[in-house]
Amino acid sequence: MAERVVRTVLTGGGFFEGPRWHDGTWWVSDFYRHTVSRVSADGRETVQFEVPGQPSGMGWLPDGSLVVVSMKTHAVLRWDGSSLSTHADLSAHCGGHLNDLVVDAAGHVFAGDFGYDLMGGGAVATASLKRIDPDGTVSVAADGLQFPNGAVITPDGGTLVVGETLGNRYTAFDLAADGSLTNRRVWASLGPEVTGATTEEVLGQLAVAPDGCALDADGCIWVADAVGGRVVRVAEGGGIVDAVAAPEGLGVYACMLGGDDGRTLLLCAAPDFYEHNRAPVREAVLLATEVDVPHAGLP
Template identity: 85%
Template structure:
C-alpha cells in the first residue's frame, strides 16, 4: 500500500456525507448542520441551501437540477439553483433513514435506506433500493439488501454496484435503459456472511463496512470503510488493492474522486458516526489525497 500525503480541505463540520465533484467544485452534505455546500479545492465553503430533514445523497438530473435526500422525512428534494421543492416521497418503502443515492444518464435515481433505527440500536433489518423515475414515480428496484449504501454506475451505464454496509460486500445489478435491475450477484465479498441479530453483534462481524464510494477508470471502487478508519480500493471479487488510513482518531464515512484531473480523493471524516456524539460537535473534516487512476462513471 502506497504512503500518501493527506491534507485537510475543510474543518468544522457536523458529519459530512455525499461528496461530489461537479462543475469544477466539490459539493457535500452535512447531516447535523443541515446544509448542502459547495467547497472549492482550497477549502472555501459556500452554503447553498439547508435541508431541515437532514441532507445526505446528492445527484444531478439531466436538466441540471440537483436532487438531495431528506433523510428524516424520507423525501427527495429538487434544487433548481434558487428554490428547493419536493421531487418524490419514499416513506412507504423506508424502514429507516433515507440515505445515499446515484442518478443514471436517463434521470432515474437509485436510493437506499438504513432499513432500521441504527442510531437507536434497533434490530438490523434488510432494506430496499428505491428507484425514482424522472416524473417522481417511486418503485422498489431491489430488496433484501443489508443496509444498501454508497452506489456507483459504470461508464457504459450498464451496471449498478451497491455497497451493503451490514453485509461485508458489494452487490451488482445489470441496469437497463428503463431503470430496471436484473442479474443480481455478489460483485465483491469483503468478509463472511453477517449473522448478528443486534446492531452490536452485526458491527462486530464487519470486516469492511462499505459506505460512500466512487469508481475509477480501471473499474475499481474506492470505498469508505465505516468500521475501519480508512478508504479501500476494491477489485471485483473482493481483493483490496490499496488503502488510505485516516489520521488517528478519525473514521472515514464517504469518499469521492474529483479535481481537475479526477485523481483527487476527497474523504469525509469524523471521530465516529454516532448521532449523539456528532450532532452537538463540529469535529468533522474533509481530507484529500492524490491517487493514480482517475474517476469514472457515476456519481
C-alpha cells in the same frame, strides 16, 4: 501499497456525507448543520441551501437540477438553483432513514435506506433500493439488502454496483435503459456472511463496512470503510489493492474522486458516526489525497 500525504481541506463540520465533484467544485452534505455546500479545492465553503430533514446523498438530473436526500422525512428533494421542492416521497418504502443515492444518465434516481432505527438501537433489518423514475414514480428496484449505501454506475451505464454496509459486500445489477435492475450478483465479497439482531453484533463481524464510494477508470471502487478508519480500493471479486488510513482518531464515512484530473480523493471523516456524539459538536473534517487512476462513471 503506496504511502500518501493526506491533507486537510475543511474543518468545522457536524458530519460530512455525499461528496461529489461537479462543475469544477466539490459538493458535500452535512447531516447536523443541515447544509449542502460547495467547497473549493482550497477549502472555501459556500452554503447553497439547508435541508431541515437532514441531507445526505445527492446527484444531478439531466436538466441540471440537483436532487438530495432528506433523511428523516424519507424524501428526495429537487433544487433548481433557487428553491427546494419535493421530487419524490419514499416514506412507504423506508424502514429507517433514507440515505445515499445515485442518478443514472436518464434521470432514474436510486436511493437506499438504513432499514431500521440505527441511532435508536432498533433490531437490524434488511432494506430496499428504491427507484424514482423521471416522472416521479417510486418503486422498489431491489430488496433484501443489508444497509444499501454508496452506489456507482459504470461508464457504459449498464451496471449498477451498491455497497451493503452491514453485509461485507458489494452487489451488482445489470441496469437497463428503463431503470430496471436484473442479474443480481455479488460483485465483491469482503468478509463472511453477517448475522445478528443488534448493530453491535453485526459491527463485530464486519471486515469492511462499505459506505460512500467512487468508481475509477480501472473498474475499481474506492470505498470508505465505516469500521476501519480508512478508505480501501476494491477490485471486482473482493481484492483490496490499495488503502489510505485516516489520521488517528478519525473514521471515514464517504469518499469521492474529483479535481480537474479526477485523481483527487476526498474523504469525509469524523471521530464516529453516532448522532448523539456528532450533532452537538463540529469535529468533522474533509481530507484529501492524490491517487493514480482517475474517476469514472457515476456519481
